[in-house]
Amino acid sequence: MLATEDVSEHMGGGGAEVTAPPPVLRVRGLRKIYGATVALDHADLEVRPGQIHGLLGENGAGKSTLVKVLAGLTPADGGEIELFGSDYPLAAGSAPEGCAFIHQDLGLFETLSVAENIALTVGHSRRLGLVDSRADTRRARKLLQGLGVELDVTRPCADLPLADQTAVAVSRALATGARLLFLDEPTAYLEAAQARGLFQILSRLRDQGIACVLITHRAEDVINHCDAITVLRNGRSVATRASAGLTPDELVRLISGQEPVAYEASSRGEAGSTVIELRDASGPGFGPLSLRVGGGEVVGVCGLGDAGHFVLGEALFGIVPLSGGTMSFDDRRIELAGSRDAIRAGIAYVPPDRRTSGLAEALTARENLFMVPDQAWVQPVRSRPERKRARDLMREFQVEPGDPENEISAFSGGNQQKILLAKWLARRPRALVLNEPTAGVDLGAKAQIHHIVDQARAGGEMAVLVISSDFEEVAQICDRVYVMHRGTVVDQIEGPALTADALLTLSYGRRQA
Amino acid sequence: MTELTIDKAGSKGGGDLGGDRSPRGWVGSGTLVDTLGRFGLPVLLVVVAVAFSLLRPESYGQWSNFRAIFDQQSIVALVALAVMVPLIVGEFDLSAAANAGLANILVVGFCQKQGIDWPLAFALAIAASTVIGIANGLIVGLLKVNSFIATLGMSTMIIGIGLLYTGEVDITGAPEGLTNFGRGSVGPISTATVYALVIALVVLLVCQFLPAGRKMTAVGANRDAARLTGLSINRYVIGCFAASGLIAGFAGAMFGAKLGGAVAGGSGSAFLLPAFAAAFLGSTAFTPGRYNVLGTIVAVLFLALLVSGLQIVGVKPWIQPIVNGGALIVAVALSAWASRLRIANLKREQLVALRRKEEEAAAGAGAGVSLGG
Numbered sequence: 079m080l081a082t083e084d085v086s087e088h089m090g091g092g093g094a095e096v097t098a099p100p101p102v103l104r105v106r107g108l109r110k111i112y113g114a115t116v117a118l119d120h121a122d123l124e125v126r127p128g129q130i131h132g133l134l135g136e137n138g139a140g141k142s143t144l145v146k147v148l149a150g151l152t153p154a155d156g157g158e159i160e161l162f163g164s165d166y167p168l169a170a171g172s173a174p175e176g177c178a179f180i181h182q183d184l185g186l187f188e189t190l191s192v193a194e195n196i197a198l199t200v201g202h203s204r205r206l207g208l209v210d211s212r213a214d215t216r217r218a219r220k221l222l223q224g225l226g227v228e229l230d231v232t233r234p235c236a237d238l239p240l241a242d243q244t245a246v247a248v249s250r251a252l253a254t255g256a257r258l259l260f261l262d263e264p265t266a267y268l269e270a271a272q273a274r275g276l277f278q279i280l281s282r283l284r285d286q287g288i289a290c291v292l293i294t295h296r297a298e299d300v301i302n303h304c305d306a307i308t309v310l311r312n313g314r315s316v317a318t319r320a321s322a323g324l325t326p327d328e329l330v331r332l333i334s335g336q337e338p339v340a341y342e343a344s345s346r347g348e349a350g351s352t353v354i355e356l357r358d359a360s361g362p363g364f365g366p367l368s369l370r371v372g373g374g375e376v377v378g379v380c381g382l383g384d385a386g387h388f389v390l391g392e393a394l395f396g397i398v399p400l401s402g403g404t405m406s407f408d409d410r411r412i413e414l415a416g417s418r419d420a421i422r423a424g425i426a427y428v429p430p431d432r433r434t435s436g437l438a439e440a441l442t443a444r445e446n447l448f449m450v451p452d453q454a455w456v457q458p459v460r461s462r463p464e465r466k467r468a469r470d471l472m473r474e475f476q477v478e479p480g481d482p483e484n485e486i487s488a489f490s491g492g493n494q495q496k497i498l499l500a501k502w503l504a505r506r507p508r509a510l511v512l513n514e515p516t517a518g519v520d521l522g523a524k525a526q527i528h529h530i531v532d533q534a535r536a537g538g539e540m541a542v543l544v545i546s547s548d549f550e551e552v553a554q555i556c557d558r559v560y561v562m563h564r565g566t567v568v569d570q571i572e573g574p575a576l577t578a579d580a581l582l583t584l585s586y587g588r589r590q591a
Numbered sequence: 592m593t594e595l596t597i598d599k600a601g602s603k604g605g606g607d608l609g610g611d612r613s614p615r616g617w618v619g620s621g622t623l624v625d626t627l628g629r630f631g632l633p634v635l636l637v638v639v640a641v642a643f644s645l646l647r648p649e650s651y652g653q654w655s656n657f658r659a660i661f662d663q664q665s666i667v668a669l670v671a672l673a674v675m676v677p678l679i680v681g682e683f684d685l686s687a688a689a690n691a692g693l694a695n696i697l698v699v700g701f702c703q704k705q706g707i708d709w710p711l712a713f714a715l716a717i718a719a720s721t722v723i724g725i726a727n728g729l730i731v732g733l734l735k736v737n738s739f740i741a742t743l744g745m746s747t748m749i750i751g752i753g754l755l756y757t758g759e760v761d762i763t764g765a766p767e768g769l770t771n772f773g774r775g776s777v778g779p780i781s782t783a784t785v786y787a788l789v790i791a792l793v794v795l796l797v798c799q800f801l802p803a804g805r806k807m808t809a810v811g812a813n814r815d816a817a818r819l820t821g822l823s824i825n826r827y828v829i830g831c832f833a834a835s836g837l838i839a840g841f842a843g844a845m846f847g848a849k850l851g852g853a854v855a856g857g858s859g860s861a862f863l864l865p866a867f868a869a870a871f872l873g874s875t876a877f878t879p880g881r882y883n884v885l886g887t888i889v890a891v892l893f894l895a896l897l898v899s900g901l902q903i904v905g906v907k908p909w910i911q912p913i914v915n916g917g918a919l920i921v922a923v924a925l926s927a928w929a930s931r932l933r934i935a936n937l938k939r940e941q942l943v944a945l946r947r948k949e950e951e952a953a954a955g956a957g958a959g960v961s962l963g964g
Contacts, residue, residue, distance in 0.1 A: 438816050450806060459804075
C-alpha cells in the first residue's frame with residue numbers, strides 16, 4: 079500500500095515539467111550502513127539548477143548521512159551519484175567541486191573578521207607577495223552586497239547577529255564558485271524575521287541558477303520557500319514532489335508515515351492552587367519579574383533569542399541563584415541553593431541540551447532513567463525489577479526501540495527526549511520545568527511529546543512550565559503564556575488571544591495594536 | 592566496545608580512544624567478537640597458567656608458586672583498585688602508588704621510631720594515606736585542578752614527605768607482631784591475599800551493586816546530567832579520592848608488614864604502571880567499556896602469571912616493565928580494534944540482509960507477474 083502511494087508521489091512531482099533543465103545532482107539508490115544501523119537504505123535525490131530543494135525527514139531518517147556522503151566525509155556502500163552531469167565516486171574523500179556545505183554551526187572563525195573568514199577560504203588577495211587586507215575587505219563587501227546584505231566586514235564574526243553570520247557563510251561558499259549549496263537547518267536558531275531575510279538571499283541565488291538543498295524541520299520553511307521536496311523515512315526516499323499546494327498536515331504525514339496526531343488539549347479547567355510563584359525575582363539576564371503557575375496548568379514562557387527566559391528556567395531549578403525577589407513553592411517561601419534543593423522540593427527539570435546536560439550517552443536507557451536509584455544506600459540495585467520498570471516506562475512514553483539495555487546513543491533525538499521526560503515524570507514531581515522541550519526533535523516525536531505534556535497536566539496536580547522560543551508550540555500546548563522581552567515579562571496572554579502571531583509581536587517588545 | 596573514557600569530552604564523543612563508533616550504538620550482543628571481548632582476558636589467564644605449568648611443572652606448576660604470586664600480587668591488586676575507583680568518576684589518581692609507598696614507610700616507622708604498637712601504627716598509616724586521598728579530592732573537586740596534574744604533583748610531594756620522615760635512611764627491623772601479621776596464612780593462602788579479596792569484594796559491592804556505584808558511573812559518564820539529577824559531583828569526586836587513599840594506604844601498610852622494613856624513597860612507584868595497566872586491561876573484560884573489579888583482578892593476575900612464567904623459562908627481569916607497559920598500550924588498542932571489528936561485522940550482516948530482502952522482493956515481483964500472466 080505504501081509502495082503505490084510512493085509511486086504516485088514520484089509521478090506527481092516529475093511529470094509536470096517536461097522541458098526541465100538537466101539536474102545538477104542526481105542520487106540513486108544510495109546506501110550507507112554504520113555498524114548495525116542502516117542509515118541509508120535506498121535514497122534518491124534530484125536537484126535542478128536554481129531550485130530550493132527541501133530535504134526532510136525525522137531525526138535518524140538519513141538526511142545528515144546523505145549530506146555526509148555527498149560531502150565526501152564518509153564513503154557510501156552502494157548506489158550512484160551524478161553531479162553536474164558526471165559520475166561522482168562513492169568514496170570521494172574530499173568535498174566535490176562546485177558544492178558547498180554549510181553546517182548548523184556555520185564553521186566560521188569567530189575571532190576573525192568577515193573579510194578574513196572569506197579570504198581564508200578563497201585565498202588572500204596579494205600585493206607584492208604580501209596579504210592585501212584592503213583588497214580582501216573590498217572583495218568581502220562586494221560579495222555580501224551581491225546577496226543584498228550590508229554589514230561591516232572588518233568586525234569579528236562573533237560580534238554579528240546569527241542571521242548575518244549565516245549570510246557570511248553563504249557568501250563564503252559562493253566565493254569558492256559553488257553552484258550547489260547544502261544548508262543544514264539554517265533557520266533553527268533564527269527568529270522569524272531573520273529567517274525571512276535568509277530566504278530572500280536564497281531566492282536571489284535561485285535567480286542566478288544556484289541550487290540549494292535545505293535540511294529543515296520547519297514546516298513553514300518548506301511550504302513558503304521551497305520549490306520541491308524529498309522526504310526520507312528510515313533511510314529511503316519516500317516522496318519527491320513539488321512543494322506547491324503542500325499542507326502542513328500532509329507534510330507531517332509524509333515525514334512520519336502516519337496520520338498527524340491531532341493535538342487536542344484536555345479540558346482547560348480552573349487552575350488548582352498556586353505551585354510556583356515568583357515575586358519581583360531577578361537573576362543573571364532577567365528580572366525583576368513575577369509569575370505564578372498553578373497545579374493542573376501548563377504555563378508558557380517565551381521570548382526571542384536572549385530574552386532571559388532560558389536563564390529563568392535554570393533559576394527555577396536552582397542552577398543559577400536568584401539575585402533578588404522571592405520564590406515560593408506551594409505557598410511556602412523557598413530558596414534554592416542548587417538543583418538538589420529543587421529536586422527535594424518536588425521540581426523536575428528538562429534541560430535544553432539533552433546531549434550535554436540531559437543524558438549520559440554511554441550509559442543505557444535504564445541507567446539514565448534511574449541515575450539515582452530510589453532506595454536506601456545499603457540496598458543493592460536489583461537489575462531485574464529495574465529493567466521491568468524501565469521497559470514499562472519506555473512503553474508508556476512510546477520510546478522506540480523499547481529495549482532499556484540499549485545505550486542512549488542508539489536512540490533518535492526524539493526518543494532520547496522522551497527518555498529524558500520519562501526519567502523526570504517517573505518521579506511524579508509537583509512541578510515540571512521544560513526548557514526547550516522539542517528543540518531538534520522531529521515532527522512526529524514533537525507531537526508525542528506535546529501529548530505527554532498534556533497528559534501530565536491532565537492529572538490536575540502537576541504544574542507545568544514550558545520555556546520555549548517555538549511560538550507555535552507554546553501557543554498550541556499552553557493555557558497561559560508569559561512573554562519576555564529583554565529580561566522582563568512584557569505581557570501575559572491566554573484564551574483566544576493566545577496565538578503564535580500575538581506572541582511573536584509581543585516578543586519584539588511591541589504592544590499589540 | 593571499550594571506551595577508556597577519562598575525560599568528559601571522551602564520554603560525549605563516544606570515546607576517542609575507542610575508535611570510530613557509529614552514532615547509533617551497539618546491537619549485536621552475543622556475537623563471537625562480543626563474547627571474545629568479554630571473556631578473552633579470563634581465558635588468556637587460564638591459558639597462560641596452564642601453558643607455563645606444562646612447560647615447567649616442577650617449578651611453575653606448583654601450588655607454592657601460585658600461592659607466592661597471589662601473595663605478592665595482592666598488593667598490586669589493591670593499588671589497582673585504588674586507581675580504578677577514581678577512574679569510574681573520570682579522574683586519574685597517579686599518586687596512589689606513592690601513597691602506598693608512604694604507608695609502607697609510616698607503618699614501619701611508627702613502630703620503630705615512635706614505638707607505637709603495630710596495630711595502631713597500621714591504622715595510623717592507613718589514616719595518613721586517606722588524608723592524602725582526601726587532599727587530592729579537595730584539590731581536584733574544589734580547586735578544579737585537572738586530576739592528572741594534581742595527583743602527579745601530589746605523588747612527587749609524597750616521596751618528599753617520605754624522605755623527610757625517614758631522614759633519607761632506610762628503616763629496618765619491624766616488630767615481630769607486624770611481620771607475623773604480614774607473612775601469615777589463612778589456610779592455604781596468605782593473609783595479604785585474604786585481605787585483598789575482602790577489600791575487592793567491598794569495592795565490588797559498592798561500585799557495581801549499590802546505588803552509590805550507579806551514581807559514580809553517572810558522574811563519570813556525564814557530569815552535567817548527574818548534577819541536574821541532584822548529585823553533588825564534588826561529594827563523589829572527593830569520596831572516590833578518599834577511598835583511593837584508603838585502599839592505597841592499606842596496600843602500603845600490608846606491604847610494609849610483609850617486608851618488615853621500608854625504603855626511604857618509598858617503594859610504591861613500582862606498583863603504578865601495573866596498577867593502571869590492570870585497571871585499563873580489566874575494563875575490556877566482563878563489562879566492556881566499564882572499569883570493573885573482577886576484570887581488574889583478573890588483569891593483575893594475568894600480567895603477573897605471564898611475567899613470572901616468562902622469567903621461569905629464562906627471560907631476564909627486563910621483561911616485567913615491557914609486559915606492563917605493553918599491556919597498557921595493548922589494552923587501549925585492543926578495545927579500539929574490537930569495536931571497529933564489531934562495527935564491520937554488524938555492517939556486513941546488514942548489507943547481506945538488505946541484499947537478500949531485495950532479491951526476495953524481485954523474485955516476489957517476478958512470481959506475481961507470472962501468476963498474473
